Amino acid sequence: MTQPDIHLYTAATMNGYKPVIFLEEAGVPYDLTFVDFSKQEQKAPDYLKLNPNGKIPTIVDRSEDRAIFESGAILLHLAEKFGKFLPADAVGKSEVLQWLLFQVGHVGPMMGQAMYFQRIAVPNGEDHPFAIKRYVDESRRLMEVLNTRLEGHEWLAADQYTIADMMVYPWARAYPWARVEVDDLPNLTAWFDRIDARPAVQKALTIPKAQPQFWDAKADADAFLKENAARFASDVKND
Ligand SMILES: N[C@@H](CCC(=O)N[C@@H](CS)C(=O)NCC(=O)O)C(=O)O
Numbered sequence: 204m205t206q207p208d209i210h211l212y213t214a215a216t217m218n219g220y221k222p223v224i225f226l227e228e229a230g231v232p233y234d235l236t237f238v239d240f241s242k243q244e245q246k247a248p249d250y251l252k253l254n255p256n257g258k259i260p261t262i263v264d265r266s267e268d269r270a271i272f273e274s275g276a277i278l279l280h281l282a283e284k285f286g287k288f289l290p291a292d293a294v295g296k297s298e299v300l301q302w303l304l305f306q307v308g309h310v311g312p313m314m315g316q317a318m319y320f321q322r323i324a325v326p327n328g329e330d331h332p333f334a335i336k337r338y339v340d341e342s343r344r345l346m347e348v349l350n351t352r353l354e355g356h357e358w359l360a361a362d363q364y365t366i367a368d369m370m371v372y373p374w375a376r377a378y379p380w381a382r383v384e385v386d387d388l389p390n391l392t393a394w395f396d397r398i399d400a401r402p403a404v405q406k407a408l409t410i411p412k413a414q415p416q417f418w419d420a421k422a423d424a425d426a427f428l429k430e431n432a433a434r435f436a437s438d439v440k441n442d
Pocket of ligand 1 (some may be wrong): 241258307
């Protein structure tokens with residue numbers, strides 16, 4: 204049997220779900236390798252040859268015999284390869300890249316730190332209210348930017364569902380995990396509802412496994428929190 208062109212290395216995290224969303228939406232075949240953080244597989248020498256930053260996701264495009272890291276570069280590659288979820292015209296493409304990079308430069312780092320300082324640092328005995336406030340406030344500001352952008356627009360860029368939506372959604376949708384309030388941002392929550400309803404997204408959020416804690420404030424599971432925080436215990440204490 205011939206192998207699919209795309210081999211995806213990922214884990215069940217916000218960045219990890221992005222290429223799964225694309226591949227499920229596009230309906231193209233792919234192989235998946237789960238990268239186990241508890242075994243530090245993302246730092247293994249062979250993996251670092253594919254992703255020098257030692258993070259997920261990574262893809263190998265076998266048809267070109269090369270690896271690509273950074274989720275934004277991965278989605279751009281997949282969109283161009285399969286001719287999907289990226290407009291062909293220069294203005295539309297530029298709009299998509301602006302919102303894609305807005306995620307990479309702002310939404311991911313700020314929400315990621317809001318999550319880290321509340322969900323990992325605090326259970327490890329490191330409570331830094333100043334840092335928590337900074338990252339939660341900045342995350343909230345970014346949610347307001349998205350809400351304003353979505354006024355009169357169904358999608359973030361080029362008036363169509365694109366890789367920009369696929370990049371921002373897993374992070375912004377995880378607002379409960381970052382403890383950021385969004386209930387008073389109707390354009391943003393309507394955009395969540397539109398993407399939540401997509402069958403490919405529902406499936407993607409279970410691959411490689413479902414993490415309901417990220418998306419649902421009520422599923423603030425103690426067991427997951429303890430396991431997740433424990434993984435970082437040595438890092439936190441060594442800081
Ligand atoms: N900017 C990168 C971020 C990748 C990233 O931070 N991945 C996290 C999971 S969400 C990771 O691999 N963490 C494991 C580690 O830091 O060792 C991207 O978009 O691909």
